[in-house]
Amino acid sequence: MPQKKGSGDAYQEPKKRPETIEDLGGVGPATAEKLRELGYHTIESLATATINELVPAGISEKQAAKIISQARESISIEFIHADELVKMRQNVARLTTGSKTIDELLGGGLETQTITEFYGQYGVGKSILCHQLCVNVQLPVDRGGLEGGALYIDTEQTFRPEWIVRISKHLGLDPDKVAQNIIYSEAYNSDHQILLLDKADQIIKENNIRLIIVDSLTAHFRSEYLGREMLAERQQKLNKHMHRLTRLARVFNTVAVVTNQVMARPDAFFTIAVEAAGGHIVAHTCLHPDTLVQLADGSIEKISRVHNPSKLMSVDLKQTLQTEGGRCEGVWKTELPEVLRINAGFEVRASPNHRFFKLNGLDVIEVHAKDLKVGDYLACIRRLDIEGTPQRILKYEQNKCTPIELSPNLSQMLGYLLGCGKRVGGDIVLFDKNLSVLNSYRRKISETFNLNCGISRRSGKYFLRIESGEATDLLKKLSCEWDQIIPKSPRECVASFIKGFADARGYVSKSLRLIHKEKNILEILQLLMLRFTVKSSIHRIKNMWSLHISEAMSLNNFIEKIGLTDEGKVRRLIERTKNIKVNSDVIPVRKEILEDLARYFGVTFHKLAKPVGNRLMERLQLAEYLRRVKSSPNWERAPREVVDNVMKLERLVESPLGWERVKSIVREPSDSPVYDISVSPHANFIANGLLVHNSHTRVFLRRTANSPIRIARLVSSPYLPEGERLFKITENGIEDVDEKEYSGRR
Template sequence: MAEKKEIKEISVMDLPGVGAATAEKLKEAGYDSMLAIAVASPGELVELAGFTEATARKVIQASRNELKMGFESGEDLLKKRESILKLTTGSSALNTLLGGGVETGAITEFFGEFGSGKSSIAHQLAVTVQMPIEKGGMGGTAVWLDSESTFRPERIKQIASAYGLEALEVLRNIKVARCFNSDHQVLLAEKVEDLITKDKLPIKLVIVDSLMSHFRADFSGRGQLADRQQKINKHMHTLLRLATTYNVAIYVTNQVMAKPDTFFGDPTVAIGGHVLAHACLAPNTLLQLSDGTIKPIADCYDYNELVCVKLREGMLIASNKFDHFFINTNAEKIYSIDAGYKIESSPEHRFFKLSENCEIEESTTKELKIGDFVACAKRISISGKNQKLPKVSIEKIFKLTDDGKNLVYKKINDSNLTRKEFCKQLYVTPRQLRRILNQNYPTKEENILVFSDKLGMGMEQIAMQVQTNKHKEIAIPEYFTPAICQILGYFAGDGCFEDYSLRFRDQRLDVLMHYKALFKQEFNLETNIRKIKGKNCFNLDANSKSIKRLFELVDKNLITYMSKLPNEHIAAFIKGFADAEGFVDKKRPALFIGQKHELFLRCMQMLLLRIGVRSTLSKYKSSSKQEFYNLLFIGRDLVDFANKISLTADDKKQTLEKWIEHNKHIKYNRESIPISREYLKNLLLEAGIMYSKALKPRPKEYKYVSLRNLNKVIDAIEKQGNLSEETKSKVKFIKTLINGDIEWRKVRDIKQLPNKEPLYDIAVPGQENYIANGFIVHNSTYRVYLRKGKKGTRVAKIIDAPHLPESEAIFIVTEQGIKDA
């Protein structure tokens, strides 16, 4: 304690050669105490305080001399260690192993394989540090640097209640910071000192869980090993300085790596730590946010509410907050799954599939097989809200009246300025000014404002607004309208930007005439249509700099704008795009929407789900061997598209209507649902109904039934009466499958691909799923494998979340915390 007093009496200003300016530099860099300077390295002061190396060494040596930081006797050290505190772990056996508990003034490292209980001990320490010293605590608070999303307040509340502490007060005394990369982790460790010195918090425990995960992710390969070790050493030095300077306990966790020569025992050893245990998706995977926004998962770290499915409550669309965001930079391979929707994921990512026993099962990507039926969104119920269009100024031009010209002439003469000097106050050259005054040329509004200001008169007194082919009286609405969305969709397919205008090209004159009318209706803009010489097509030109600027602003975030709008607007946008890129097959009932950009069509698939229209994405090669993609609509999907969206072109619309009639006659709703005939046969027998009374016998190749026949089976069973509870439950489940917001798509193709990009995942507590590229996927944070151990113990292996009470170890974990086995 005497040492602390000595440190306080000596200030940085007392150091030889340190003046006010140097002291201020040290303070700004975080070195506001003698001991902080004494234990620093010259490199740190050079980097952080801007010193030369010679000055840094001089200041460090002076501080060490003042503090007499030389050799000490063992007796002196023993006396100093009397101030060391021991923090209980809750287990007497573990306390004994540590010599009484986790001690202050040092770094205590717990390392072990994934799920061995490291985070459980961290939760325990975060509570016990707040207990009085006589009860094994330190009477202080804790800081948790969370690099793997392991902190859980629910667990803190459990342990606090068991120790008779006020749970909310305990939570208030734990400062948690989420680390997103190694640089962020290092920075947060350095900020802990500010919490102690500036905020005066009684911090007695710093937890880093885990120490190495971000360093392994940010520094990969032997070539970066030296840089990684140097950075880790600096990080450990910062933690050690906290421990020694402020008598704080530092608890860090670390993982182990598997030995390739291990042939016996449990082979499930985590490699690369907890971050690798997360199942992850490719960065361009599209997520559906609850406000309608469609975003790639890599850009969703700052959004907190996603669309998910209530699997236990009618399989209906809902929304829920996600609470953690993960990045995996070490996935060397991924799988590409094609089920009409396409997605790329790590081998461990989980999907939902429907088994032959009519049960929903989870399956990792690497376990999926071609022919499996996976859960996808049938529709996404989001109403959306109208959005404001970006603000764009409309350029207006004016001509000076005769009186205005005379007044300007007089003003120039009275001011004794030359025309060149006068023009410096305007946005024109002398030549342009001569044309404005002598040849009645129009000029911009800002020039008229300068004239009126100089003359002390209103604009209307000296000029009048005029229109030219370039400058027309247009109107830009404040909000998006369905018609504007349709134009934007058409532009996305067949439009392009010219220097001062928009240009559309199409073979069908009737389509261009329709969009010409929409421009006049929405913007009061007269557009021009002309035949292209030597080609069987036409151009539509919308000549307006303001309209072009508006489209440029919207185009930068086109899908974001569209996805937030009401469904009426979305349907109009898709209609416009289909007018440009859609093709109705004349030989079979099918509609194709083609595009080179796969990502854009995947966005369109998500938008189509908003209005309850399904589609199938396929990849093709043209005759020139160029790759392109199609959205395909057949059967019920074709009819839904025609009824909810439709097309503008007369010939396409007529062909579409012909196929709708065709589908009605062939009962287009004969879509299969993956419930086997064998399962339904047994269900009918359970209800006391002969199979042939409800379904026509079919050959073995007819494995599944149509939706129409499935409804017949359900009706027959419900009319039977006197059903067992088990049968009722099965019927209820099938009805949920039929009426829910989920459909089951057949996996058409699976490919394993090399990967060099980071992968991403999120945690959605509660529903444990979210919608990604149309698939319903399981978030991978809450899974645990349990088995009974010997003598009443439990052996728990957490697969994806190390924060849960039980972990890979032999000990008893109760509501009271960790106890001896």
């Protein structure tokens, strides 16, 4: 081997990058041919494949894993791993639509590495916009282009070369050269449409394709898969098709555009009366209908009951990392063949493409459910600041002894009734083994209803009977409506309700457990406790469910802000809390990041409290770390980049966001329709305690009466606020329109 000058080490030639799939180890001519038959023509397509997708080529799982690993090593890593999304964002480019106003609406143009959907009724200009993009993508970067070609998959015979010629001439481009850079194919049916995209990777690579268009996405699927019995198969194929398009957009850093038809929504009163066809497979993100969503007024609703214009709790992930109000802009319902059941302290059932949030360095990034693995930490809500409002429980005052407004005493009685109460004829009976507990509730009943109730004893239990007709009628009414009333009530009423339930169903062992046979009751309690910074988890115990509070800080908060009537339980709980050494309120910031900052500011890192598992630090430890950093003499002269990192860390520490470790992920058949909601302005909402994302970028196009002017409305986006912009269609393509022109035509 030749020697490198000035060095005694042997010089080694750099390893040659594989150019074709045959260059990968273990891929011979026969295997390569089978892989191509499956649609894997390039290194990039293999890098984004899964093991199960390659096994049909007649290779073992071990060999498939090796091929994928080699392919990933040979291309840019930014396009592969979900935890590198921040680096991917640095490579994102934007393509102009030809309209400055629409570009402004979309944050500067259409992004690469993602799908943008344009939907609307016939004649609104979806296909003309696609023609415009085919020309624009060939413009130089300084004119808003990407200096590349376009791949156009036509499913409705809408492509017209005449439009390409007119738009090209208007932009000063050679129509013949522009046409040569547009790769066109007509899809004759849904299977052909899927096949075209499966075979597209080699074409994209060889022709420098920077724009992929499918016009329209759902036309063939809707005409071929008719009836409810074929819906699941249609949605499964459409999901795989969209997944493939997403892969191509990410691997080749291209813009992906789909157009979509619309269908009428007869149930729409406060929102757009049409919706995009294809269900929410097209928008990627769906949750089970039983998923609980936190509303801004304190209400906790199933996602299937949320509607426009419901106000929801959201989080400003761009700046403050604090909870803020959001507004539901739309609700979508569809059917999926399967969902993922994800347990991260909170449990949620989501589509594989639903997006959650995790930390990458000091930045909060998105991650698809299908890319999660056990051990990842997901963003959840640890603290909810909801004050609530007084709740009127009777329309009219019946007598002076019957309250018309919910009080803390009545809330506590209601909580106990839900846990250890029953109806006996027309009466209500509360029971407990502890006489002092029932005596406490007898006093509350006397104060609230001016009743003197008797207590009896049998079989080792005490029974408190409420016999008054008006009192029992009110308690029965509230026991049916508690999930609508309690969450909106003032904090003291919510705390009293939880206390009553804990008095009835609370057990102290190594921690505090609330046990009940109905899981949905415990799920609502789990969200209510977040208002007092009490974190819990729910587990199955034989034929019952247990809400488990085991973290030291959460137990202390429960004792101080909620409490228990049984003083013996309180004493035992305080003793148990003293023995808990580890607080699980960790923030998953890597130790290396903290050590780098510590060295710069001269902070002795090892003198801080020991990180959990020698890897992660708790919130209180990080707060002390920040105090030392900001009191360092180097703080005032620190460079901007270092200060920014410290401020990011401070926002994480002060944020109500918590971080829960994924304990299990189970793939299971979907047993019902699934839902998603579009939320503005922050594009996220709280679902079963976890922070989740709403849909991808969707733009609704509609026309004005007897006019070439169109309106583009941004319906949903991962990061952009809602809005509308005007544009017009002329013989030269897409152009801007000013308000005066629009006003003159109205």
